Amino acid sequence: MLDRDGFRPNVGIVLLNQRNQVFWGKRIRTHSWQFPQGGIDRGETPEQAMFRELHEEVGLLPEHVSIVARTRDWLRYEVPDRYVRRDARGHYKGQKQIWFLLQLVGHDWDLNLRATDHPEFDAWRWNDYWVPLDAVVEFKRGVYEMALTELSRYLPRHEPRNRFLRHGSGRQREVESGFDRLQPNHMELPPGASFEPDPGTNVPSTS
Numbered sequence: 001m002l003d004r005d006g007f008r009p010n011v012g013i014v015l016l017n018q019r020n021q022v023f024w025g026k027r028i029r030t031h032s033w034q035f036p037q038g039g040i041d042r043g044e045t046p047e048q049a050m051f052r053e054l055h056e057e058v059g060l061l062p063e064h065v066s067i068v069a070r071t072r073d074w075l076r077y078e079v080p081d082r083y084v085r086r087d088a089r090g091h092y093k094g095q096k097q098i099w100f101l102l103q104l105v106g107h108d109w110d111l112n113l114r115a116t117d118h119p120e121f122d123a124w125r126w127n128d129y130w131v132p133l134d135a136v137v138e139f140k141r142g143v144y145e146m147a148l149t150e151l152s153r154y155l156p157r158h159e160p161r162n163r164f165l166r167h168g169s170g171r172q173r174e175v176e177s178g179f180d181r182l183q184p185n186h187m188e189l190p191p192g193a194s195f196e197p198d199p200g201t202n203v204p205s206t207s
Contacts, residue, residue: 007074007076011053011100012147016155021126022126024125046070068101101155
């Protein structure tokens with residue numbers, strides 16, 4: 001189902017745990033990491049598609065989450081020809097997405113990457129909200145930045161909005177998830193940066 005401009009309606013999901021970390025999934029048999037997402041079928045609302053994709057990709061049911069917010073308008077990205085099926089080239093242009101911010105009210109063990117016979121992910125982890133965009137396939141990075149920026153205003157308040165709150169002992173302190181962590185080398189990280197290993201080089205949590 002494409003719109004008149006060649007974009008397929010789609011939903012994206014940013015799933016938060018109680019520390020405002022986000023579900024970060026490794027696409028099966030690749031080195032790319034991403035959020036859950038999927039197409040909106042004919043006759044579905046974006047919310048209905050979101051709950052269907054949530055179960056198909058990470059095994060969660062509506063009772064496992066609460067909806068915090070959604071993007072106001074469609075966010076679009078174009079897909080390069082090399083990623084498009086040959087028979088779709090010329091009329092398929094990319095995706096237009098509504099993004100949902102969800103809070104997990106269930107438990108980690110409710111997550112199940114094998115909820116269907118066609119899994120999207122083969123590993124997952126909880127990551128800081130500002131995910132490392134270099135781990136995302138290049139053509140999706142702009143939409144990720146727009147979605148995270150728009151939805152960040154709705155983050156539950158136990159996560160400080162300003163990650164750099166005060167100085168102490170000549171070092172910049174980062175306040176993260178309710179506790180202070182001294183950063184090495186007196187460096188101030190830009191928004192979204194982290195001293196933690198890149199997901200692509202770290203052993204992630206698995207379902």
